[in-house]
Amino acid sequence: MDTSAILAEISFDANGLVAAIAQQHDTGEVLMMAWMNAEAVSETLATGQVTYFSRSRQKLWRKGETSGQRQKLVALRIDCDGDTLLLQVHQDGVACHTGHRDCFFREVAGGGLTEIAPVLVDPKTLYG
Amino acid sequence: MDTSAILAEISFDANGLVAAIAQQHDTGEVLMMAWMNAEAVSETLATGQVTYFSRSRQKLWRKGETSGQRQKLVALRIDCDGDTLLLQVHQDGVACHTGHRDCFFREVAGGGLTEIAPVLVDPKTLYG
Numbered sequence: 001m002d003t004s005a006i007l008a009e010i011s012f013d014a015n016g017l018v019a020a021i022a023q024q025h026d027t028g029e030v031l032m033m034a035w036m037n038a039e040a041v042s043e044t045l046a047t048g049q050v051t052y053f054s055r056s057r058q059k060l061w062r063k064g065e066t067s068g069q070r071q072k073l074v075a076l077r078i079d080c081d082g083d084t085l086l087l088q089v090h091q092d093g094v095a096c097h098t099g100h101r102d103c104f105f106r107e108v109a110g111g112g113l114t115e116i117a118p119v120l121v122d123p124k125t126l127y128g
Numbered sequence: 129m130d131t132s133a134i135l136a137e138i139s140f141d142a143n144g145l146v147a148a149i150a151q152q153h154d155t156g157e158v159l160m161m162a163w164m165n166a167e168a169v170s171e172t173l174a175t176g177q178v179t180y181f182s183r184s185r186q187k188l189w190r191k192g193e194t195s196g197q198r199q200k201l202v203a204l205r206i207d208c209d210g211d212t213l214l215l216q217v218h219q220d221g222v223a224c225h226t227g228h229r230d231c232f233f234r235e236v237a238g239g240g241l242t243e244i245a246p247v248l249v250d251p252k253t254l255y256g
Contacts, residue, residue: 005240021149021158028156030149033212045236078241079231080224084161086232096208103207104214108173112133113206 003042011082012038017053018085022095025074025088031095031102034061036085041076048073050089067126069093099123131170139210140166145181146213150223153202153216159223159230162189164213176201178217195254197221227251 010018017035024031034052036044040060043051050071054061064070075088096103098119105117138146145163152159162180164172168188171179178199182189192198203216224231226247233245 002239006236009234009241019147019161021161023156023158028151030151030158030214033147033149033161033207076236077232077244078234078236079161080226080228080233081231084231086158098208100208103209103212104205105208106137106206108134108204108206111130113137116205 003045006045006076006078007038007041009078009082010038010041010085013083015055017055018083020052020085020087022050022071022087022089022091024091026090029102030104031071031089031091033103041085044073044087045076050087064092067093067097069095069121069126071095094121094126097123097126099126131173134173134204134206135166135169137206137210138166138169138213141211143183145183146211148180148213148215150178150199150215150217150219152219154218157230158232159199159217159219161231169213172201172215173204178215192220195221195225197223197249197254199223222249222254225251225254227254 012018016037020036021033022031037053040051040053050063052061070092071089077086094101099121100117106113107116140146144165148164149161150159165181168179168181178191180189198220199217205214222229227249228245234241235244
């Protein structure tokens with residue numbers, strides 16, 4: 001796919017990154033939020049496997065490459081001002097490195113935070 | 129509500145901001161992504177009406193104050209590393225300034241972008 005027309009619609013920030021929200025396409029669960037550079041967007045569209053850019057490691061992060069918990073791209077949407085992407089995906093297993101299905105497993109309740117979702121996979125087995 | 133315990137769990141960035149995804153609580157639609165500072169988080173929790181921080185205007189942005197398209201907070205979740213919030217909300221009317229229900233109305237298709245959702249409200253009536 002020629003991705004230049006799509007990349008031209010994205011407003012990458014001063015670091016060359018755009019925010020990307022991953023949502024399970026059929027259930028609507030918001031799984032995680034991460035960042036992409038132009039190369040990550042292009043690779044994701046070319047392969048159908050979601051690739052982010054890791055800000056901590058400063059390199060492409062092929063989601064699930066180590067853990068096996070891959071994200072398959074179903075659809076890619078761009079917001080009104082082009083600075084956020086919404087990735088409709090199919091998440092294999094768990095999205096979060098903690099072993100939770102998604103990264104938003106803590107909810108404000110009673111003046112503090114409560115865990116509202118279980119650990120489904122022992123994190124040790126994800127990066128063993 | 130004493131929000132200090134909650135604010136302590138949030139990793140605000142160098143500009144004092146945290147990314148906030150708004151999702152319609154009952155349908156799962158991802159409506160928009162914007163930013164909050166500590167004051168916006170506190171005000172949102174105190175009032176139950178979602179308040180962001182506008183990066184372009186550099187001030188609190190009480191969602192819907194001008195347009196009437198308010199977001200009522202249903203639940204607030206924090207991600208695993210504390211740098212993204214997921215706001216479960218009830219969106220009155222439309223979330224997007226373009227008059228679309230949500231900001232993600234453009235989808236990659238056929239090597240370009242296609243509008244996948246209608247304009248529901250004339251934007252001129254939102255900010256008239």
